[in-house]
Amino acid sequence: MKKISLLLIFILIFAGCNASNGDVPNEINIEETARNLIDDLSNGEYKKTVENYQYTTQMNAIVTEKFMEEDLWQPMLGNYGTFGGIVTTSASTFQGYDIISVTVNFEVALVDLNVAFDADKLIAGINTGKVVAHSPPQMPDTIEEIGIEFGIEGWILPGTLTVPKNGENLPALVLVHGSGPQDRDETVGPNKPFQDIAWALAEKGIATIRYDKRTFAHQEKLINSTADFTVYEETVQDAVLAYDYLGNVDRIDSNRIYIAGHSLGGMLIPRIAQLTPTAAGYVIMAGPVSSMEDLMIEQIKYLSELDGSLSDQDQALIATYENMRDNVKSLEPGSNLSAAELFGIPSSYWLDLQGYNPAELAQEITQPLLIMQGSRDYQIPVTEYEMWMNELSARKNASFALYDGLNHLLIKGEGPPNPQEYNVPGQVAAELIADLVSFISK
16 A cells, blocks of 8 residues: 555655646636546556546656556555445645545545646646545344355346344345346445345344345346346346245244335335235335336436536437437337337336336235335435325325435435445445334334
8 A cells, every 4th residue: 555655645746847748728627537537547448548638747757558557556456456436526725736536435445536736737646645444344243144046947046044043933024126237235336235134134033035136147148038028037026936935944934024125126016016915014115106217317317417507418318318218108019129229128128017007006915015215315216205105195004214314225325316425335224224123023
């Protein structure tokens, strides 16, 4: 660590001269420049880091592709581990320089990478600033995890059964993922929401089963498959199989098995419930009611407007996705529209979801049903939670919980929600865990 710190401080101190390597437009946004530089480094675009940025004369004498890779970035990875994304930026001044601190989430720490700009907005130095180490949480001594496998032939899934040590006749919870190829922990950056839930519940005497999603465990096989693909193959079938597996585990009370779905998994709980009529109850965590294609547009609009404006490029992107949404809405069996014209998802998937109203189908659920939602979730906003309430609040088996400050990962945060905060280490909120325990213990 000392080697890279001293090297980069040297660059910052001795590279500060106003001599330019070319005319620099005054409209350069130094915050954007700093972020782009770190982004290019993380992607191994070392040639771009040399040719696409304006440096002072002294920095030009130092900055080469070899330097950027071997002396700067690779030692950074060696010191701090895998790059996990840019979290945020902040601005300050030092000895006449404007400093943009780009906070980066690495495997073992949050690190401020400082990019210094002179008065002409030329890059005059790069160094490391504040380093905040973070270590993965340790599994409590009172619980144990058992590796398992289940599934249908050709699609066997590895998973984890988490239980309190020496526990018998246990209530249990099946954890069902959100969209995309998710591992058993629902890992996003340094965060592992399903692991958080599993460990916390086991400490309270409740078992869980979590597993690698089919699109994660068999990703290459699915990419090369020509068979129709729907949410049944992606999510529903394996959730039912996990439920069936738990029912045959000696330490589990087969009459007290619950199923919890997060995001897409939550949206599909009514479908899963149809195939698991003996389950003790169901939980919907940040699950949508609106169609996926409509939610995609709302997410894109939200992210495009985060900086307070909509550029021509933003508007063109929104228009492209709105066209895809319209393609999904008008889709009919036998359509020749490609996946590229349908958000990268095959037509069979969309046709399976046509006409599906989760809140309406949830009225057929007679077991206890708990719906949980964070107030800072921009992916599944609070308006979706309100739709569940409007449809189900009159039903005695349904209960609702809205948590102030929680994002889509069920982790507490502050300010306008944004994707970068998913790179900040956190844990599923204790109050949400407590409500899960209470719901299952009843």
